[in-house]
């Protein structure tokens with residue numbers, strides 16, 4: 001029996017756990033985490049053979065100046081690298097001449113203006129409906145959407161996208177964003193390897209959480225697992241929560257994966273350079289050349305392409321990336337680069353089942369439905385519940401604090 005149980009020890013669950021333990025040291029708090037590590041989608045590994053940190057999930061402090069993880073990085077002694085994000089530069093203009101880059105920028109600005117205008121429409125539409133038919137830059141607009149949201153524009157709600165309010169610089173944690181999140185959670189009461197399979201909230205007594213390691217009872221529960229897990233019924237709620245399942249289905253996880261290539265002759269490429277594989281296609285990778293000057297290329301693949309490559313098996317994404325890069329840098333590049341570690345497969349990671357949540361057209365209101373407490377005993381957090389910073393570790397963190405504050409308000413006024 002504890003006061004508060006938290007399901008999941010990613011950024012949201014750890015934020016909730018820390019806030020609750022700090023505000024109520026007299027309460028018993030327990031986070032139950034399915035994996036044998038905390039962090040969830042915040043995960044840093046050491047590159048095999050190189051030792052440099054690689055962020056398999058979150059890597060960028062988006063809206064860094066206002067991002068709460070910036071101050072947390074300072075507190076925990078992590079260095080934040082303020083090198084500007086390289087996305088707007090095409091290394092040596094390869095495959096993307098300056099006049100095409102200007103034409104794309106003009107198309108993107110016109111798209112943004114249509115998006116702003118469409119926010120005022122009472123009817124929500126897919127963002128893809130705002131593409132100009134036949135515009136040669138629609139593919140690249142879709143590719144960028146697949147990186148940012150894990151899905152192409154046609155899948156996304158215009159009204160929901162308008163609520164995203166993370167603005168400012170994009171900085172990085174040199175030692176790894178995932179390691180920062182784990183350091184922030186160190187010392188908190190987290191039970192690893194403890195998947196919750198059923199949450200029984202019937203009756204007036206405590207909520208019962210079933211796990212393979214036994215049953216825990218709690219006065220309140222904060223659920224932070226991904227929307228795809230809720231939609232799939234990976235945790236059984238008794239009584240069922242059909243509104244939550246419907247909201248989770250309307251907020252599915254898009255897919256983005258990373259491939260890491262090792263460079264045998266890194267000096268041939270600039271530190272923190274960038275390439276888009278094929279600016280004329282939605283099916284293309286974004287290539288961060290030598291992040292932090294390291295001998296690595298970080299490849300980002302999203303949306304339909306990411307799904308297809310994930311299904312095609314372990315080597316497919318790396319082969320795709322090498323083909324695109326060889327097309328731009330020349331065939332000899334193949335001898336310079338080799339896959340560094342296993343490509344991420346976030347869609348197949350059983351404890352997440354995707355990368356980050358987007359709202360389907362018409363579903364902008366579902367984030368609030370997902371976030372709403374149930375009977376003053378069940379509380380919901382996680383990036384998908386963030387009203388304005390969804391998809392990010394910042395939104396996850398803020399949602400954890402919000403849920404913790406809801407728990408405090410509910411339990412402190414409970415008879």
Ligand SMILES: Cc1cc2nc3c(=O)[nH]c(=O)nc-3n(C[C@H](O)[C@H](O)[C@H](O)COP(=O)(O)OP(=O)(O)OC[C@H]3O[C@@H](n4cnc5c(N)ncnc54)[C@H](O)[C@@H]3O)c2cc1C
Pocket residue numbers: 007008009010011012013032033034035038039040041042056057058059060061062194195196197224225226229234235256257258344346351352354355356381382383384391392393394396
């Ligand atoms: C490839 C990729 C790149 C990204 N890049 C960025 C970026 O640059 N910047 C940024 O801000 N964000 C980025 N993100 C998003 C960011 O990582 C997430 O938004 C954030 O980490 C989500 O935190 P969360 O706590 O909501 O969910 P999660 O991290 O998914 O945490 C939920 C936890 O619940 C656990 N769990 C699941 N089922 C159970 C169960 N039954 N019982 C107990 N525990 C369970 C999971 O194992 C997990 O640890 C990226 C994500 C990916 C995948």
